[in-house]
Amino acid sequence: MMNKSVNGLAKKFNPPEHYYSAKKQDAQYKLLPFNFERVGDSYLLTNEVGEYLFLSGEDLNSLVHETLDPQSEVYSSLKSRHVLYEVGSEAAIELLSLKLRTKHAVFRQFTSLHIFVVSLRCDYSCPYCQVSRQTEDADKYDMDEETALRSLDFVFRTPSEHIKIEFQGGEPLLNWEIIKFTVLEAEKINKTEKRDLAFVIATNLTLISDEILEFCYKHNVFISTSLDGPAHVHNRNRPRPGKDGHQIVRDQIERVREKLGPDHISALMTTSELSLSHPREIIDEYLDADFKGIFLRPLSPYGFAVKTHQIEKYDFERFFEFYQDSMEYIFEINEAGIPFVEEFSALMLRKIFLPYPTGYVDLQSPAGAGVSAIVFNYDGGVYASDESRMLAEMGDHKFRLGNILTDSYEEIFLESGLLEILEETLTDSVPECYQCAYKPFCGSEPVYHYATQKDPVGNKALSGFCTKTKTITNYLLDIMENDPARRKILQRWI
Amino acid sequence: MQRIKASDVTGSSKELTVSIDLRVISLEALKKSCYRFSDSYYYSLSVTDTGETATVTFRILESFSEEDEQELLQRFNRDALDQELREVVFQKTETVRNLILMNAFANTDLIEE
Numbered sequence: 001m002m003n004k005s006v007n008g009l010a011k012k013f014n015p016p017e018h019y020y021s022a023k024k025q026d027a028q029y030k031l032l033p034f035n036f037e038r039v040g041d042s043y044l045l046t047n048e049v050g051e052y053l054f055l056s057g058e059d060l061n062s063l064v065h066e067t068l069d070p071q072s073e074v075y076s077s078l079k080s081r082h083v084l085y086e087v088g089s090e091a092a093i094e095l096l097s098l099k100l101r102t103k104h105a106v107f108r109q110f111t112s113l114h115i116f117v118v119s120l121r122c123d124y125s126c127p128y129c130q131v132s133r134q135t136e137d138a139d140k141y142d143m144d145e146e147t148a149l150r151s152l153d154f155v156f157r158t159p160s161e162h163i164k165i166e167f168q169g170g171e172p173l174l175n176w177e178i179i180k181f182t183v184l185e186a187e188k189i190n191k192t193e194k195r196d197l198a199f200v201i202a203t204n205l206t207l208i209s210d211e212i213l214e215f216c217y218k219h220n221v222f223i224s225t226s227l228d229g230p231a232h233v234h235n236r237n238r239p240r241p242g243k244d245g246h247q248i249v250r251d252q253i254e255r256v257r258e259k260l261g262p263d264h265i266s267a268l269m270t271t272s273e274l275s276l277s278h279p280r281e282i283i284d285e286y287l288d289a290d291f292k293g294i295f296l297r298p299l300s301p302y303g304f305a306v307k308t309h310q311i312e313k314y315d316f317e318r319f320f321e322f323y324q325d326s327m328e329y330i331f332e333i334n335e336a337g338i339p340f341v342e343e344f345s346a347l348m349l350r351k352i353f354l355p356y357p358t359g360y361v362d363l364q365s366p367a368g369a370g371v372s373a374i375v376f377n378y379d380g381g382v383y384a385s386d387e388s389r390m391l392a393e394m395g396d397h398k399f400r401l402g403n404i405l406t407d408s409y410e411e412i413f414l415e416s417g418l419l420e421i422l423e424e425t426l427t428d429s430v431p432e433c434y435q436c437a438y439k440p441f442c443g444s445e446p447v448y449h450y451a452t453q454k455d456p457v458g459n460k461a462l463s464g465f466c467t468k469t470k471t472i473t474n475y476l477l478d479i480m481e482n483d484p485a486r487r488k489i490l491q492r493w494i
Numbered sequence: 495m496q497r498i499k500a501s502d503v504t505g506s507s508k509e510l511t512v513s514i515d516l517r518v519i520s521l522e523a524l525k526k527s528c529y530r531f532s533d534s535y536y537y538s539l540s541v542t543d544t545g546e547t548a549t550v551t552f553r554i555l556e557s558f559s560e561e562d563e564q565e566l567l568q569r570f571n572r573d574a575l576d577q578e579l580r581e582v583v584f585q586k587t588e589t590v591r592n593l594i595l596m597n598a599f600a601n602t603d604l605i606e607e
Contacts, residue, residue, distance in 0.1 A: 031583065033591040038576060048594060064582055093590060097597030104598070428595075432529065435580045461533040 013091055029066065029075075029084040032096060036060060037437035039474055049099040050352055050440030051081040054481065099355060103440075106357035106364070106372065109160040113361065113373035115386055116151060116167050116182060118143045119175035120378055120393070123206055124240045128272055128299055128310040142175045143378040148182045150404045151376040155186070156193055157409045166200040166224075168386070173207040175378075183219050200224055204238070204245070205252035213259040223256050225249060227267040227289060229275060229282035237272045253289055267291055271298050271322060273313035279326040283340075287333070293341030294330075296323055298468075301451045302390035316467050324475070334489045346493040348469075348476055351441045353494050361385070363443035363469070365427035370401060370418045380405040382412055384421075387447040399447055421446050425456050432460035442469040506556040510563055512570060514548045516541070523577035524548055530573060535566075 036043045043060050046052045055063075055074055062068045063084065068075050078084050082099075085092035120141035122129075155163060165186060167179050183199055190197050199221040208223075216223065227249055228234040234246040256265045267289070269275070275282060286294045298319045299305045326342065333340045350358045361368030369384035376382055380403045383389040388399030401407075401416035413419070425444040427433035433444070445465050449458030460466050479486045514524055521541065528539055528550060536553045552566065 030590070031587050033587040033594065034583065035580070036576075036583075038572070048591070060579070064579055064586070093594060094597060097594045100594060100598035432526075435526075435584065459529075459532065461530055 014089075028087040029068070029070070029079075030087060031064070031066070031084055032082050032092065034083045035435055035437040035439060037470075039477075044437050044474075044477070045078075045081075045083060046437045046440055047082050048096060048440070049082075049103050049355070051083075052352070052437075052477070053077050053081055053083075102355055103357055106359055107366070109162065110371060111158045111374050112160040112162045112359075113164050113166065114151070114155045114158075115373065115375040116143065116148070116165060116172075116179075117169065117375060117377045117389060118148075118167050118172045118178050118182075120170040121174045122169055122171040122204075123174070124171070124204055124238055124245065126238045128237065128270060128305045141170065141378055143178050143376075145178065145181055147376070147378070147380045147404060148178055149185060150380070152182065152185055152189060154376070154382075154404060154409055154412075156189055156195070160195070162196045162198075164198045164200065166202060168202045171204055171207070172201055173203050173212065176207070176212060180215060183215075183221065187219065198222065204240075205249050205256070206240070206245075208252050208256065213256065216264075217259055221260075221264075223260065223265045225253065225265065225267050226270070227253070227285065227291075228269050228272070229278055229285050233272075233274055233278055233282065234285075236274055237270065250289060257290075262290070268295055269297060271296065271319060272310065276314060276318055276322045279322055280329050283326060283329055283333070287338070287340065292339065293343050293346070294326075295343035296326055297344070300387065300390070301448070302387055302394065306394065316464050316471070319468075320471055323472070327475075331486055331489060335485075339492070341493050345472065345476055345490070348441060348472055349490055349494045352473070352476070362445060363441070365425075365433075365439075365442075365444045366422040367425055367444045367446050369399065369422070369447060370413070371422065374401075376404055382407070384418055385447055387451070391447065391451055398450055421456050425449075430457050430460075432466075436460075436466075438466075438470050438473055441473050442466070507553050508556055508558070510552045510554050510558070510566065512550050512552075512567055514550065514574065516546055516548055519548075519574045519578045520581055521548060523581050524550070524574055526577045526580075527570060527574040530577075531570060 032047060034045050034047045036045045038044075039054070042054045042056055044052060044054055045060070055078075059068070059074050063074075063078060068078070068084075075084075079086070082092055082096045155165065165182065167182070169175075172179060179201065186197060186199075199219065200223070201216070201221060202224045205223075205225050215221070226238065228237040231246040234249070235243050238245050253265060253267070267286070269282060269286075283294060298316070299310060327345065330340055330342050347358055347360050347363070351360070351363060357364075359372070361372045364372060369388065373385055374382065375384070375386055375389045377389050377392070381389070381392065382401045382404055383392060384399040384401055391398065392400055399418075399421075401418055402412040422444075424430075425446045427436070427439050427442065427444050430444065433439055433442070436442070446456035448465050449463060450456045452464065453459060453462065458465075476490065479490060516524075525539065528537055531537065531552075538551045539548060540551075541548045550570070552570075554563070554566070558566075
């Protein structure tokens, strides 16, 4: 016997018998907000939370002019995806609100990723370096204890239960003492704060020693490194004295795995012009190094990548060819029974198909800059994102939020102009984005658009960021809709 | 992707003009289509004194064939119709959209205890 005393959301529903007896042909519907884009011969429709479907131009026109047949299959599909609701069934509005709130839940946590740039020195001389490293002996580019301590005060001001501190450079291990100091001090503070605290060192691994590994083991520190592919690609992309970077990184990956465990090390690749001709070899390298996936990452328009004109050597079309060739090979690998993931595609798929936020800072609106991730530079400068400090090393301090040694938490967040930039660049209000079908899968990227167009909003018709999101989304949705065998592989990545 | 080059606006280029009936496509929708095409073409947009017709003039390469011109016009007209439909959707859903946003970000639980 069903309990008749219902409350909350259930109040908005009719009793079950109503739905059994309802005559569909009597339905009158109204539109819920949605956007659409022509893709080939049909239209991609997405609602406010990214539920999507493809339909014909004829059905789209009927939908908009409210002449759709309530008995048609397309009507049911549109209703189930909250593109329309029936008059008298306003619960759909509240359900959609709830879904939207869930999708934005990440912002309740505020800043969780805190990047400490402990040194700008580096032993490598990568032409595509996005952070404008300094020569190794220039120790004026190192973070000191006072700056680290002030940064930690700031870190624990975040309301987030989860705090990740990531040490970056340059090569952060060139300032190992300050990493050690910061980890120990953070743990001391956390005895009373009791947050979920995690540490990551982003390193080229050259300086990894037994002492460092022992410390990382004891304090549960994760390692992130760079592996660009086989020796002839890696060593060209990432030159160092001795030209043996590839051998070092491969040997050290094994050493780290042995001490810390296989799940404590990950690798990232950067796509140079040379990489574009070697998709299969690069993936083979990752398989050979026993990684379970790869993040196909194009160059970013910052630092030496701009200064040395590396960024101009290929456009998105060429990157997309590389991406497609790589994906083709990755599908073949999975079809042969070896699970292997392309991480950016997996992120996009999670954005499309999961009801929860992914936490991927680059694809958020409001932008994740400052509010999801924040950067403490070696000199005390506070930046809204890793890309912001990359821009600053090129002499442009547009996204510098203040200085940890002289400014308060409130001044940095409320008086730095950060909130104005986030508000100006909301995808819900900027030209093109607010009516874009890809909006739920994308984000506002003020630093990228400022770096490429000198405008945090940017002309979206000229935006490489937009092109990338749209093109890769179309590629993935095409597989999900039309290739059942490969859809199963992609579903495993979500 | 084709990008605007200096030669597109000076030297060896020609003009391609399309007239739009503003009773069919609103000026707002038309401006949005022009914005979308701004990655590849330099254009100018003007409205007649009576306000009934708008003219969009693209500056295209001298080498554009008649087929290229037809393809561009077809794409532009199709996009303008899509933009007009987007305007209709936006107008029809603006109130409910604001309601959803208000509900979603209200500083309270959505489900009553």
